[in-house]
Amino acid sequence: MIDALAVFDIGKTNIKLSLVDAQGHELAVRRRANEVVQGGFYPHHDVDAIEAWLLSTLSELAQQAYISAIVPVTHGATAALVDEHGLVLPIADYEQSFRTSSPSPEYEALRPAFDHTFSPSLGLGLNLGRQLYWLQQTYPETFGRAHRLLMYPQYWAWRLCGVAAAEVTSLGCHTDLWQPSDGTYSSIVASCGWTQLMPSLHPAWAELGCLHPHLVRQTGLPSDCRILCGIHDSNASLLRYLDRSDNGPRVVLSTGTWLIAAALDGGLDCLREQSDMLANVNARGEAVACMRFMGGREFAELAGSTPHVCNEADLQALVDSQSMALPCFSGCGGPFAGRQGHISGSVPETAAGRYALATLYCVLMTEYCLEHLQASGPVVVEGSFTANPYFAPLLAATSGGREVFCSEDGSGTTMGGWILRHWREHPHGAALPAPKAVAPLRLRGWESYRQAWRHAVTPLLRNEDIPFF
Template identity: 60%
Template sequence: MSATIVLDIGKTNVKLVLLDQGGDTLASRRMPNAVLRDGPYPRHDTERIWNWMLDTLRELGDIAPVAAIVPVTHGATAALVDDNGLVLPVLDYEYEPPAAQLQHYAALRPAYESTHSPQLPAGLNLGRQLAWLAHAFPDDFSRARQILMYPQYWAWRLSGVAASEVTSLGCHTDLWQPARQDYSSLVDGMGWRGLFPPMRPAWAALGTLTPEVAARSGLPSSCQVICGIHDSNASLLRHLPVGCQGEPLTVLSTGTWVIAAAIGMPLDGLREEADMLANSNALGQPVACMRFMGGREFAELAGAEPQVCGIDDLQTLIDQDSMALPCFAAAGGPFAGRAGRIDGPAPHSRQQAYALATLYCVLMSDYCLSALGASGPVVVEGSYTDNPHFAPLLAALRPQQSIASSSDTSGTSCGGWMLHHWGTAPQGGNALATPLQLRGWQEYRQRWLTKSQPGGT
């Protein structure tokens, strides 16, 4: 019985997940995803990830024979490589390049109408990262032979085969035109098109492990390396058959980022000033999306040692009109640039802090769904499925839609498994949420909406 390993690199944690032939988890290992502050700019600790991964692969390989490795990573990240490896460290997308560069880049970036990629802070537009690196480190940049999206960087290190893939290219990068399924004017204007390797499907087997990796990891030399995918698009995979049939469906992919992906919705309602965007799914089709940094904001509000709250804690905060107003992360979203605050009595226990974070993230998710005009069922994937109140509270606000939680708490792992078993439906289903009808919840939402608008009090 062969197994699949998903390398899941999120902004907060790096995970290796071992899944059997049916998609069930056999084992999982994780470590924090640290950002190094030495060197020319904040950078991802790729060598620590690499060494930890190789050591952990040996451990997982002792549990079950491994047939394939699938890289799944966060977006807005790329690696510049030559034949020997990185020519520059992998830049952290939360780094803010010099302000003077922003004006220069504004003249280079394509129109929103062509990319549906809004102008975002820091390096969340990957094109801005690349333009700054080319300007600030011209000699190093000129040595690059390839620009690899982050999942494909790891696939390249494992297999030695370079590829490009649409989901990471189409993730608010300014590099891709989702509707035309082609590179943007920025890529051609900067002369970068030749640096991108051939396009391959996310599910393509690029090759097998290099002899060096096989020897170091202890995995069989026949182990395949799959091209890989952007993490929130991995969460979409099990739902694409529904969306591709023209039936509206929205997936809330939750983790460090909460991304509402409205499969089947048109792009003409997207607005740049609201931080709305079009991602590209694994089939290359554009998907209307809206997002906020919900995992980071939940952690900020819930505290270092969160304690799951009870329904009474939620009701107390609603009754006393305690609410968190956006936003508590500086990395974009519909209320980007605003400083979050707590209005009304502050939480006085860890349970109440968890309750406040829950109410806030439900309201933010509801706001994004409404702004997208999302219709049809909503499925919650990822970390929020561990919160017993999230889906029921959201269901109470949106009685016209069914709200369900995925039985798989990690849509990224499930999506990675699906890439190795392309065309096979995973086991498990979705649990329909029963609306949690708290006293005054609808009125609380209306007050939150009013106070969250510019000039709201």
């Protein structure tokens, strides 16, 4: 039976389990929606249902291959408080308010300065520290029973093998908890008494242990199935580009619910907290300048519940009529957070027209992020937007001669998981196919459309004190 890796990928919108062979080929993929439970203490992730689906799906896939390892890959801004038995509180969904009315010091007074953590002050629960502070103030006795604080990938590794670990990509993902320049926890961890909750640090590719014996019996997986520490999802997409010495991509667009532009060679001086610019931390512990917006969520809002792929004529019609979407269309994050999005000009009446409008919007928002990141070098599109036939070509026509590439595997997170499993042989994905260069799509009047969109959004940025929501 063929040897394979299982990549357990929890995105904010969807969950995926992929079976990948030793050469990086996907053998099988299973998906389900990632639904949030609205009842109980507060909106939270349904980890019991996720775990039941994971184990059932592993049992099915174990009939197809010898699954020798599992690597968890998850979205950020999410963590678990556990004791020796399991969760002491539900794992909170970050898309809710975490403001406390207690008389204790306000969170903003406790969080470190931006130039220490490079975590912007965000609304809802996008700063993980804000979530933890709220939980501690709201449920002090229950919070006090926790033995460990686990980032979301490491929670799943712990559930599978029983070893508690910490890892820098999730710790450094706009949490307020990590100081990248020193490679240490920030001051808020000690100030709030969380230091003793933190497990020892391990690299994302570390093998923490073998699958629990009772899970071996339940799933039929081999007893020597290894559980890797795991990684934050957009950082999984970066792995294959970290050490490219050729003329390949140096700016990575990780696309899914969020579109995150990461400048691998960029400095941190360009980062502006008010614009939701930040430094994520890559698997080697290095700060990476990033800017993002909720690209997948906003695309879905604009394209509608039953998206229909457009054609070039649909795009051209919107450019000709100067119909454009102006930010923003999500509840949180991005440089225009807190603004109510609207459509300027005629509203497309067809599903294809709405898909075209969503595509134009996401291309222009991406260009905006790249410009403000001062990101140089070729760009590669990873993740769900690789399935859009016009996103990368339009971006190539927008980027002033910058080369744009498109990953052919369609899932940077899955291939990132494969790289972690084969870190010693192929530490940066050298064995994987190189992404393909994209030819620009040049629409008539595109330049004037771009300038009109930029002119329309400029007034939205005049008040720099607008909070993030």
